[in-house]
Every structure is written in structure tokens, then in C-alpha cells.
Amino acid sequence: MATRAFLKYLNGQPDLRKLKLVVYGGIGVYVWSNTFYSVQGGHRAILFNRLSGVKDKVYGEGMHIRWPFLEKPIHYEIRAQPHLIESISGTRDLQTVKVVIRILSRPIAPNLPEIYRTVGHDYDERVMPSVVQEAIKTVIARYNVSELVTQRNKVSEEIWDVLKKRAMMFKITLDDVSLIHVSFGTEFTTAVEAKQVAAQEVERVKFVVEKAEQDKKSVIIRAEGEAKSAELIGTAMESNPSFITLRQIEAAKEIAHTVAEGENKVYRCSSDLLLNLRKH
Template sequence: MFNRLVGVKDKVYPEGTHLMVPWFERPIIYDVRARPYLVESTSGSRDLQMVKIGLRVLTRPMADQLPEIYRTLAENYSERVLPSIIHETLKDIVAQYNAKPAYHSERERKILTQRATNFNIPLDDVSITTLTFGKEFTAAIEAKKVAAQEAARAKFIGESKSAQLIGQAIANNKAFITLRKIEAAREIAQTIAHSANKVYLSSDDLLLNLQGMNLEVDPKK
């Protein structure tokens, strides 16, 4: 309540019917419900990439501190405080990190909540709504994705071609299977030889029964 003689009274009147002296007094009405406030800020990251962040906060004034809020910030308290502290906080935090790990909402929430509380404006929620990188950084990310897809495609084609060649080698020369068995047996034997543990397994299961293999090649095949 504003009084022409004493100024803003320290008493806060809740919703309802109250008496006032006409002309000498007038009510100052505040909405103490939480309301969303959107701010967009463009900041530079530690690796010199421009990051545009849209931040949404739910804010409300402290009901018991309304006289102090009116004396220091007037009725449009959110427009006077929130843009400056949000821009400053975002620029300070984004500058400490590279553009890739750009989500730091938890730290932003703590710092913004603490700073807003100093102005008697608690923040019920802080969340990032939009996140946009510069054109160069976005193009680099897209190029990296395309390169990864091309590498995966080349690997798939190589594996398919390798399987096709092995199939043709087996069909043309049965000795190819025997050669692969010998190579597999050699790798298994080297692994067992360098192992500190004792191994007791059937040689038939480990492809180590090379003496029983028929290594002669039929000239007709």
C-alpha cells in the first residue's frame, strides 16, 4: 500500500478486501504466481564457437519482500533484473567450456537462482529451450557425420568383398580351408604357449590335430 505521507508501507496485504483512505492511499498489486520468462543469449565458447542459447525460467516475487522490491525495482522487476543476470551468467558459463558439451543447465540453474534470490526473486525452474551453433560449427558436425557414414559404408563393402573372395577361393581350391585351419591352429598354439595358466582341452576342439589332416593336393582339382 502506498501512502502519500509515509510512502510504501511495510505491511503486505494478501488477496481479499481491505480498507484504504481515498486519495491518500492506493494499492500496488503484484502477481505472486510463478510466470515463465524467456531470454535468448549468444555467447562464445572456450573453443571460439558462437552458441545461441534460449533459456526459460519460472519466476515469482517473494511475497513478504514486496515493499522492498517496489522500492528498488518498481513493478516491472523481472524486466529490470532477469535479462542482465541471465546474459551475464550464460556468457560466463559458456566461455568455460567447448561448444560440444554445451549443456550445463544444472550449474546455470544454481548460479541464476542464487543471483536472483539476492533481488528477492526466486526461480522455481531453469531450463534450456533452444540451442543453436554457428554455421561453421554446424557444417563441421554435418561433415563429420557424413564421413562416419562413408567409413561405415566402405567397411561394409570391404567385408562383403572379402567374404565373396573367400567363398570363391574355397570353391576353386579346397586346400584354402586347410590353410585357414593351419593359421587358426598356429594362433591358438601361440596363445596357449604364452599363457601363464595350464590348459587341458581336446586337440580336436582346438584345430591342433594337424597330423591327421590330409595336406596332399589333388592335381585334378
């Protein structure tokens, strides 16, 4: 609406006056846009003065005033930003380890002027990779490969402690540090696989030996049982002649039951049923 009213006003003015109004209006808009600036949520701003340099004041969210043409706002996001950093390090037992670490970092708001003076606006790209690499190599060198696997949480905490101290030197704070991936060199992986295969082979041989021992015991027990049974049968036959007759009857009953359960009819003589055994 304001633009339309302004254009309508210009249409009723002489050409020279129109030109002046356009020029003055453009200058006014330019000056206005270079006088006021806003800071978005989750951000802070500092002012760089072309005559005196960076000011020490930090500006919060909202609208602010600056000297046009002389001062330039520099915005920083103060919310925690994630970074994934990869490092190849050596362990205490001289093995190569590949580590991927995730960190959440943010600048300390009151120290933004100092951060800008020392490392610039892109502090996270300049500082964090080198600081993280140094911390990872320092901590990983204290452990051997097996300890990295069994004490992963402890390793992550130590990296965090070292990183916090180093980052604080650059006025950066860390909200979280996580060790998300650890992989080992080809030689170590091959050695682990060979060890697993050897362990499985040992277990297999152990099982075969134990099975053979059990089979041996079973054969001995069965032989002892059969010998004892034969001994008892011999004793029974000597002490009681009718024992053999009882065994004949039991055998005949078993044969008769088997024949009766069959689908075909079978006629057998008594000799096949062991009923004609004679005593000698």
C-alpha cells in the same frame, strides 16, 4: 433496487435538494471507492503514501482500508510467471551458441516493499532479462560445444544455481529453470555435417574392402574344392575303372529327368545321353 428507490425519493424532493443529494451522494460513492480496495487471489498489495512513501506492511487477499486520496494500493502477482529468454553466448572453444531458456519466477511476498523501492513494479522486465543473460554467458563459457550436447542437464543445473543466487539479491525466487533449445553456429554445423559424411564414406569403403576379402576367400575355397574334387576323381578312375561308368549313368539320369519335366516331347539318341562313351 437501491438506485430505483433513490431516484423515486429524488422525484419527491425540490430541485435544490435534489442537486445537493446528487452531489453528496457522488462524493460519498467516490470516497467509499477510494477508501476500500480488494486484493485478488494469488496477489499481494502494498500501500504507497503520498506523504511518507511506501509502507512496509504487505496486504493479503481480501478487502482492506486506506486513506482516500493519500494512499494508493500497488498490486503484485505472487504466483510463478513463465519467461522465455534467448541468449547468444560463446563456448570455451570459441564457438557461437544460441540458447533459449525458460524460467518460472515470482517475488518473495514479505519483500515486496523493498522490491518496489529498488526496481519498481515491473521488476520481472527490468531484472530477469539481464540476470538470465549474465548467468547463461557465465556457464556456457565453461564448456565446449560437444560438452553442451552430452552434459545438457548439468549445464541447466549450473545455470539454475547461478540464477538463484543472482535473483535472490533482488528478492526474487525461481521455481524452475529449463534449457529448452540449443543451436550452434553455421561453421560448426557445416563441420559436423562434413564429419558425418566423411564417417559414412569411411564405413562404405570399409564395407567394400571387407566384401572384396570375402569374395577372395570364396574364390580360393572354391578353387581348392574343385582341385580336390578333380584329384579325387582322378584317383577313383585309376583305382576303379567302373567309376567313369557310374558318372555316365548319373549324368544320363540328370538329362533324362530334365527332358521328362519339360512340356514338349523330345526324342534323343543314346549318344546325347552319354551312354555310348567308350573306354580308351
